[in-house]
Amino acid sequence: MKILKFGGTSVGGAQRIKGLLDIVNPTERQLVVLSAVAGTTNALVEIGHAFLAGKTEEALNLIKLHKNKYEELIKELFSTDQGLEKGKNLIDYHFNYIASLGNEMFTPVEEKIILAQGELLSTTLFHFHLEEIDVPSVLLPALDFMKIDEDNEPMVPYIGEKLSALLAEYPDNSLFITQGYICRNSFGEIDNLRRGGSDYTASLIGAAIQAEEVQIWTDIDGMHNNDPRVVKGTQPIANLSFDEAAELAYFGAKILHPQSVFPAQRYNVPVRLLNTMDPQAAGTLISKEGGSKGQIRAIAAKDGITAIHIHSSRMLLAYGFLRKIFEIFERYKTPIDMITTSEVAVSLTVDDTRNLEDIIKEVEDFGSVHVDYNQTIVCVVGDFSANTHGYAAKVLDAIKHLPLRMISYGGSDYNVSILLDNSHKTEALRSLHNRLF
Secondary structure, eight states: OEEEEEOGGGGSSHHHHHHGGGTOOTTSOEEEEEOOOTTHHHHHHHHHHHHHTTOHHHHHHHHHHHHHHHHHHHHHHOOSHHHHHHHHHHHHHHHHHHHHHTTSOOOHHHHHHHHHHHHHHHHHHHHHHHHHTTOOOEEOOGGGTOBBOTTSOBOHHHHHHHHHHHHHTOTTOOEEEEESSEEEOTTSOEEEOOTTHHHHHHHHHHHHTTOSEEEEEESSSSOBSSOTTTSTTOOBOSEEEHHHHHHHHHTTOTTSOGGGHHHHHHTTOOEEEEETTOTTSOOEEEETTOOOTTOEEEEEEEEEEEEEEEEOGGGTTOSSHHHHHHHHHHHTTOOOOOEEEOSSEEEEEESOOTTHHHHHHHHTTTSEEEEEEEEEEEEEEEOOOTTOOSHHHHHHHHTTTSOOSEEEESSOSSEEEEEEEGGGHHHHHHHHHHHHO
């Protein structure tokens, strides 16, 4: 079985939803994972925030506004009175349900229920559309098999057991549809996967049932060797290893969330990145064997980075110093991206600044602290293993005219990371591209 995931832009309107059949093959055993229609999740977030803030009237107006958009969508999607009536009843049910949640004591539990409605709408609308044109399909509710534990980690064996049992109930069917992003938590409440959303769902399903392949369909033809928004002449990469793909995704390649790579990597399920707008494009295949030895593969950039520099003579010949620093970040659940050290200083970067002020106050107990805001990590991914040579020098030579704040090399066989001010990002990406490719 293949898992096909389509993001919000791929189901962004009636014509896009109809166009899925240009890609989905009803005669081949496939499970289609859908995101919410483009713009829906943002609208639901806004509605939830309004309810949380006690602005019920504002929330109800937003509900009405978004419901109107769906009413226009179904007029274009369905061509029969019966199909249109089913679509109308579906929309009425979901938006009335969202509105009813504002009459209760609204909490984050209800907010997550609201967020789940987008995927429930998109998958059911696609199922109804297939019914109208006599294409057999089975709608499998993700809430019946997607589950996370008390640490918000997905329960892969549970997912595999429950989903396999559901699939076995339909031996004569080949096309299945389910929701991305949504799940149940350890209390049985409606929740979501947060990290990676629908990409993560597709990867988890593929891992849980040992799928033949996971396909992530977006609006770009695979992972490119640089950011096509700022660099001309970028090229899609035909093959990547899981490690290379994870590095690129983590350090800024928006096409794939890094969390989505790990289940597929652990269970060795290939992931293919493909373009909904150009289904014939080869895209990118991510697999265990996908990397190329002795090559630089791609460049990515991650914005919104804050660098924290700590200088302290107490570090000199001391042990336990770094542990104490890291414990502060652990207490505030703030991950560190890059780190460099000397005998009397340590510099590190974070992209989550929600608790930055409190972190800095505690770190100041260990020495003088300087903070740089609006920084960018530029990551060059390729084969940087111990038996290769010259690549790091090539990378640094390409940006020798730019002021660098930090360099990380040797922590991974797959990347060299450089920190610089955000104002130098575009020049760095272009210079590296011209030098390396």
